[in-house]
Amino acid sequence: MGGEGLGWKDLEIGFxxxxxxxxxxxxxxxxxxxxxxRENERCIKCGLCYIYxxxxxxxxxxxxxxxxDLYYCKGCGICAHECPRSVISMVEEKEE
Amino acid sequence: MTKGKIVGxxxxxxxxxxxxxxxxxxxxxxxxxxxxxxxxxxSEMVADGDLDADFICVESExxxxxxxxxxxxxxxxxxxxSAGQGLELMHEVLxxxxxxxxxVVAVAANRAxxxxxxxxxxxxxxxxxxxxxxxxxxxxxxxxxxDLTTCxxxxxxxxxxxxxxxxxxxxxxxxHVIEDMVLPEEEEVAGFIPDYEHPFVLDPDxxxxxxxxxxxxxxxxxxxxxxxxxxxxxxxxxxxWDEFGEIFGRHYSPVExxxxxxxxxxxxxxxxxxxxxxxxxxxxxxxxxDVGLIRLRLWRPFPFNELREAVKELDLLVVLDRAIxxxxxxxxxxxxxxxxxxxxxxxxxxxxxxxxxxxxxQISEFKYMVTQAQEKVKAIERGEEVETEIIGxxxxxxx
Numbered sequence: 001m002g003g004e005g006l007g008w009k010d011l012e013i014g015f016x017x018x019x020x021x022x023x024x025x026x027x028x029x030x031x032x033x034x035x036x037x038r039e040n041e042r043c044i045k046c047g048l049c050y051i052y053x054x055x056x057x058x059x060x061x062x063x064x065x066x067x068x069d070l071y072y073c074k075g076c077g078i079c080a081h082e083c084p085r086s087v088i089s090m091v092e093e094k095e096e
Numbered sequence: 097m098t099k100g101k102i103v104g105x106x107x108x109x110x111x112x113x114x115x116x117x118x119x120x121x122x123x124x125x126x127x128x129x130x131x132x133x134x135x136x137x138x139s140e141m142v143a144d145g146d147l148d149a150d151f152i153c154v155e156s157e158x159x160x161x162x163x164x165x166x167x168x169x170x171x172x173x174x175x176x177x178s179a180g181q182g183l184e185l186m187h188e189v190l191x192x193x194x195x196x197x198x199x200v201v202a203v204a205a206n207r208a209x210x211x212x213x214x215x216x217x218x219x220x221x222x223x224x225x226x227x228x229x230x231x232x233x234x235x236x237x238x239x240x241x242x243d244l245t246t247c248x249x250x251x252x253x254x255x256x257x258x259x260x261x262x263x264x265x266x267x268x269x270x271x272h273v274i275e276d277m278v279l280p281e282e283e284e285v286a287g288f289i290p291d292y293e294h295p296f297v298l299d300p301d302x303x304x305x306x307x308x309x310x311x312x313x314x315x316x317x318x319x320x321x322x323x324x325x326x327x328x329x330x331x332x333x334x335x336x337w338d339e340f341g342e343i344f345g346r347h348y349s350p351v352e353x354x355x356x357x358x359x360x361x362x363x364x365x366x367x368x369x370x371x372x373x374x375x376x377x378x379x380x381x382x383x384x385x386d387v388g389l390i391r392l393r394l395w396r397p398f399p400f401n402e403l404r405e406a407v408k409e410l411d412l413l414v415v416l417d418r419a420i421x422x423x424x425x426x427x428x429x430x431x432x433x434x435x436x437x438x439x440x441x442x443x444x445x446x447x448x449x450x451x452x453x454x455x456x457x458q459i460s461e462f463k464y465m466v467t468q469a470q471e472k473v474k475a476i477e478r479g480e481e482v483e484t485e486i487i488g489x490x491x492x493x494x495x
Contacts, residue, residue, distance in 0.1 A: 004313050008320040013258060014197035015318045016296045017305040 028055065032075030034090040040065050043087045049079035100280040100344075107238040107270035108133030110277060111177070111203050111263075114245035116147045117285040118201075121172035124152035124163035128182035129215040130267035131205035135177065157182040161189035161200075168198035169306055171297035173249065176200065179267055180207030180214075183221045187228075193260045194229035195322060196307055199252030199294070200260040202230075203245060205271040206367065206418075208453040216454020217267040219367070219418035222395070223427045229326055231261040231333065232395040234366040239277040241265045243346055246285060250336045253292035257329045264395070268454065269368035280344055288343060330397055350399030351406050352391045355381060359388030361412045361466060364432065366392045369416065369457050376462030387466055392428070400435050407436065412444050414469040416462075416487075418451040425449075425484040444473045450487035461487050 012018060043065055050058045050066050057072035058079065068079065080088040105113065111134050115123070123142070127135040141147040150167075154160045160176050168174045178186055183204055193200045207221055208214035225232070231251060235241040244263045252261040265271060296304050310318050334350065341347035354370075355377050356362065365373045370391045380387045390406050390413075392399075407413055413436075417426030424430055429447030436443060446469040451457045465487065472482045 006314065006317060008317040008324070011314075011317060011321050013295055013325075014195065014306065015308060015310065015314075015321070016196075017308050018296075020303045020305070022305075 027071055028074050029069075029071045032070070032073055032093055034075040034077060034092055035070065036068050036073065036075070036077070036079055036088045037091050038065070038067070039087050039089075042085050044085055046084065048082050048084065049088060052078050052082045054078060100278040100284075102276055103279045104274050104276050105238060105242075105279070106133060106272060106274050107241045107265055108205070108272070109137050110238045110242040111245050111265065112137035112141065113279060114242045114285075115175045115201075116141050117280075117282050118173065118175075118246065118249045118289050119286065120147070120149050120175045120201075122150045122152065122164070122167035122174045123176065124154050124160045124167065124174070125176045125178070126154055126157050126160050126182060128157070128179050128207075130207060130217070130271045131177050131179040131182070131203070133271060134203060134205070138175075157186035158189055161186045161193075164200045164202075165189065165193050165196070165198060168193060168200050168294075169196070169298050171294055173253070173292070174198075174200045175202065177203040177205065179205040180209055180221045183225060184209065187224065190225065190228040190230065190260075192307065194326075195318070197258040197322075197325070198260060199249075199258055199292070201245070201248045201252055202260065202262045203241070204262055204264050205267040206264050207267045214453040215267070217269055217368075217418075218452045218454065219264075220420075220452075222264055223419040223421065225262070226396065226427070229259065229322060230396065231257070231259050231329060232264060233262075233393055234264045234391075234395060235270065236368055236370045236391065237277075238270055238273070238275040239346065240348075241270055242277060242279070243340065243344065243348070246289065247336055247340050247348070249289045250340075251329070251333055253289075254332050254336065255292075255295070257332050258294065259326060259329060264367065266368040278344075284343065288340065326397055330394075330399070333394065348393060349402065350392075350394035351402035352393050353406055354389040354391070356388035356390070356406070358386055358409075360386040360410060361414065361469070362388045362390045362407065362410055363462060363466065364390045364392065364413055364415045364428075366395065366428065367418070369418070369451060372457060372459055373416075373462050376459045376466075379459065380463060380466060385466065398431065398435060403432070403435055404439055407440065407443060410443055412446065412469060412473060414465050415445065415447045416451070416457070416465065417447060417449045417484075420449055420452070420486075429484070444476065446472045446476075446482070447484050448487050449484055452486070455488065457487065 057069040142151040209220040248261040337348040415429040421427040426447040
């Protein structure tokens, strides 16, 4: 996100943020220690993962499958827990 | 100079008059001894239509300060008051308006902290608020309670300040005592405290986010900005007090002195006991002791330069604390030593603690402190450990 390089003289009074909705630029994907991996062959496209995702980072693709946006996905595993077909598994993140 | 009229007013009512004349928009407060009369009087003024303010009846001091934060963020002129345990319950929220640069004005009717339960005056509650980043000052009498509360609005709302400001009045000694004082003309006070505009207010047409999350990559920068801005308020505070002095004829400074000409020894006090200390200085001067009195008016931001100036001719500074920092001694004395460290090697500083939980401090006790402090200096020079003495405390031990 913007802001990492800001010095104290760059801040608005009281650390007011004047750009509405700029929370969307904050990369919560950094928090993730496990990432969701899908076996789409067995997916019934029910969308429960999309509904349960607390980060609202799961979106539907053109074919009707669902996928997490890893810029935001915190790796909580709720999608994997809720999936009625156990299509989603959580795999440990590794140093790249 | 102002006309005004001389009236007899309780300290609490003097504060309420200042809040009314400042045309305060929102009051959110919870009654607690010894601050109760301020809240009661303000509530009465709003109910009677004498003050066009929203009086928010909250269920706790925590809620009172939370409501003040919200109202101030919306651009309102805001007041609250509390004391002792109430300030402690408010404590968590006190850091919020200062970090968000919201000019809330508050009065604290200083009270001891439990346990044992005490509704009486000391400065334990003040000392728990040292690091909240509010501008804080002490009043010594009801006139000053009115004047400093009036100035608090101007200071807090100044565009180069924008920090919440708190006036400390000693519980009961000021809050419940009727004294004669000059109540200025309303128009003159209104002229001194014009409407203000915060650069950022909650406004749907100009949306901003306040009180944001500050991850490690930005938090230290926010605190640096706050510390620099807070440090820079000193000159504005003096300028506003000077302007007040020109209009109303009563002058205030961060550090004020009494009979300091030629003094080699000085007592240092804050709040209402300063007037008792003045009487002690009068008697000691008559007896030929070169003693004066330094009164700490501005507590935060700490007036380093004015203090160093005030002590520059002294051999001995005798500090009275009305609170204990357990395991450390008198908190004000500790801060003075820190402020003067490496500045004047030859200056000795001796601290006493007194007036805890409403125990009276009398003229004779101030005189005792001056005499005893000189003995303690001799002991220090002999290399002995000198404890911080609690004035008038009974030893007992006969059981």
